[in-house]
Amino acid sequence: MTEQTIQKGTVQPMATESPATAGHPRRFWRTLALIGPAFVAGAWQFGPGNLASAVQAGSAYQYTLIWVIIVSTILMIFLTDMSVRLGIQSPVSLISSIKKRLGAAAGMVAGIGVFLITLCFSVGNAVGAGLGLSLLVPGTAPVMWSLICTLFVASILFIKSTYAVVEKILVVMIAVMAICFVVSAFVSGADWAQAALSLVPSVPSGAWILVIALVGTNFSINAAFYASYATKERKRTAEEYRTVTLVDTIPGIVAPGIMTILVIVVAAAVLGQTGSPLDSFAGLAKVFEPLAGPVGGFIFALGFCGSALSSMIPNAIAGGTMLSDAFGRGASAGTVTARVTSGCVLAFGVMVTLLFQGSPVQLIILAQALTVLVAPILAILIVFMANDRGLMGCLRNKWWQNVFGIIGVVSVCALSIRLLINFFV
Template identity: 70%
Template sequence: MSDRTSQRPPATPGTGHGRISTETVRGIVDSHRTRRTFWRRLTLIGPAFVAGAWQFGPGNLTTAMNAGALYGYTLIWVIIVSTILMIFLTDMSVRLGIRTPVSLISSIKDSLGTWAGVVAGIGVFLITLCFSVGNAVGSGVGLSMLLPGTSPVMWTVICTALVGTILLLKKIYGVVEKILIAIVALMAFCFIISAFASNPDWAAAGAGLIPVIPGGAWLLIIGLVGTNFSINAAFFASYGTKARERREDEYRDITIVDTIPGIVAPGIMTALVIVVAASVLGQTGADAPSAFGGLARIFEPVAGPVGAWIFALGFFGAAFSSMIPNCIAGGTMLSDAVGRGASAETLTARLGSAFILLFGIGVTLVFAGTSPVELIVIAQALTVLFAPILAALIIVMANNRTLMGSLRNRWWQNLAGAIGLIAVVALSIRLLVSLIGG
């Protein structure tokens, strides 16, 4: 055998001498893997967008409108802070969804006692029960604004029936994710167009990033934090993560493509609503219309009927996108709390979701023609009672060394969680004092 032959590297199965080299094959494989990785990351989008769609509902819009109308661009910073805190709590919930063997409530029962899991599940169910009214009314009013002269109650019934049909589908969560991602994209388009149509003072909007507390604004600030730092939506993110069977090795990609953008998107849209209201109504110092049907009309002076139509479309999207996960989350966590399973497809979960829908449409029919403002206040009161409990449970469970392993909270995550917990406790105390005193 010649020296040249003896110096040749050993043949590799599938390549051999005279064929493509091993290094070339590896390069081709790596390049294909890189291209697939990008698309695989996109398939991880879902649970956080569902949580974000849930938090961005009629109550959120109404509060943001009043913030812009009364205080101009001054309170935009509240949305930024709330969004950052929401990212941290949602991230903890996502990691819990990855690590819990069955569900978050089941793990809470195992670690802290059955009572703790039952309180969490029933608490979220009660919150969703009251939120269902605002969502039902908002979806009906949104469509009636798009099609003037039609009955909001009729559209409420149609939207409720549509959501009920979605609940009957198999593999509900995957279907809901696709619907909500599309609606969130539509809302983002509508509110971005609306913001530019209102011709705001962008320099003043930028100044709104600096924390300032105007006189008499505390209750409104509490309302903004309560609607944007939605602990119940963050809590449910663990269930979406578990339903999608996410793995620990996917956590980094989930954070990049789902958790951060899924929570930032509704935060940006809420800030844009404040910008719009500040631009159109801020100089008058007038309240935004308290009835949902009046919100779109603020665009008519600056963009005519088209501007009102665009905003109405975004408003409907906000109400309908919140309506779907609201009833699914309530039914699922009620089922889990009473030990009937952690899936949205259990009989108890479906019955619970159906009851939430029927409650929303029932109250809408009984109080047809009146504003649901009082019902939204009740929903916020229930949020006040249970938000600190849910936040504390998320933080405690995210620090469980046995359960979480390498995904256990780091010190800086605990710091952010502690700030969030203190914020919701302060929110609870302030609102309770206001409700008792009022």
Template identity: 70%
Template structure:
């Protein structure tokens, strides 16, 4: 007696069963993305990490180097801002994707994938860069308030601002209020630069010619300073931590790119280009040199604000410096804590000590070099930030190509192309800076 058994059939290939063509992870990402269609207002809620990085860029070092670029070389260095902004977008985008994919933090994943000592080098490197930025922030806050209140000492105001930031870091509830006030101040200055860019009646044809890469004689240190502030790889690196803290997912990635990453980085780039244009139109024509440029800054807002222009600039300059002091020391302390295995949080004892050291370093250098030109001190401090930038850029590109870690968010070939261009750029500039420092 034979019994007919129905032939065994293999279930149809479906995504995620192991024999289909599309992996479970990829399908889950697609499904989540389709089920998380957001309204315009919900998309705005994703704004955050990249705008923090952009605000960190647009500090006193950025304003000072851009203002000097326009005052000394007219429109010739606008191209530096355009290129560095494009490269910054791609490095920040890689960091955002790393923030989404890393289980704990970027440095923790670097330790796991590349070795513990590599993670330590990365964290200490970011910490050293924040030390350089602390000088510009300390000097800028003091200079801004001394311009706001003529006759007062910039060093005195630097000390007061440093103590105030230390108090804010201890009393976290106050920071939210202070941050909103400073955002309004910086936004006011941003509006004035946009209006002044037209009211100052610049030579727009010459500004257009400034998009063509040209290196004027003696401009290398200033170019390095511009790249150090606009192609801020440490800010891009830290973006992964902000993304992780906000618990972003792969389903959020596309919206994050549209409402946070691109506009958050493009905005300070546009503002910096406008600073160069206004400075070229207002200061370059008068022959104002770098040491005397702060005195000439009072003229930048005169086309739209008259005598009040000096007060507006001083207020905005102080706001940019003071608001940058806070994320700079928080990021530096957090990176150091994570590198030493104490946790990727600003609340650890190591992070707090690191933040305190950054503040102390900025005020110490300001006092020691109080007799020097504040403009030149800020430019040199910003230029020094590119010395370690190639290491951070290389780590971001390498980690963004880790297939096991990144999955469907791994770098595409064109993202790698721009990443390598950015890496080579900072590598060449850091080499150029070393040669300049050795040759004196």
């Protein structure tokens, strides 16, 4: 029977939604609201270290290292998924859960481990921001801009309203660069058949440091680790897990992986004829010349600077938050300990930039490679905690999730050993 209501003395039918359409707009917006933690992790990956390493890979080895990005992206999805489930199921922060189950020392190791990785990333961010702005303002010193950018980021960490505005500007800058990479991939004359053949794993002579740097940026264990904090902050539930996986975890990690592959493809097509690595930022900026001529360098510098600043902010926040949590000072970025530590992360990046000015591109790549020395510890902790039956319940790892988790752990362990061999042998 049609519901009725009396208006102005007459009986009129009340409008009702049909079962087929009722709630659809609300469901759409609720689903959209689930997007977040994995996209934050993905955006954190797609920083100056990622760009510099990918352009270097394409220019020096053409399409050969595309397989590294594909494998790294797949493993990153599984580790991030474990971290998201931990964020959903754990009643407290991940480090606090680690302390409860494995002891305070394990929690301290996790917090300090993430902090050390953020220190490495801070170097690439500081160098990248300085290089980008120095090309946008010819005749200026990159180091000066690195210092200015660091002070700028330090100030906006304390002013949330300013951060919201700056974040939108940075997203636009990165989006312009991303569009240029997509278009360049099709107008630069890329050899797609050769790119397809690169899916067969191989490591050219002398490419190990670059491979490790690519893994360090694309299989970013600290970003995966931090996803649990972002998930808990968003108050995700077990009922939302499947939808979160489809709309956030998978696309949030796959998107930067695809962009990185496109960067390698464009660099291989435009710069790969030389067969030698690029040591200058001006060389990297030539990647857009076939698309936009002299303006191409400006577009690349703009996007490169945007990626550095957008990565600098969450990197500092994560480092500060994790160390604060490890020392029992709170799992929030708003604690005094977290803010002071975030400042230390930024200060370290600019300090190393000031001390080592010889080859900035190589400095970025080396800093990214060093992250794999700590990554195995974090990966082991994520996999172990995701298998805790008492904590995880129905969201505990399945056997096939453990297979990929173990492959990820073994991979970063092997790369850590390889990096040490490269340094000392």
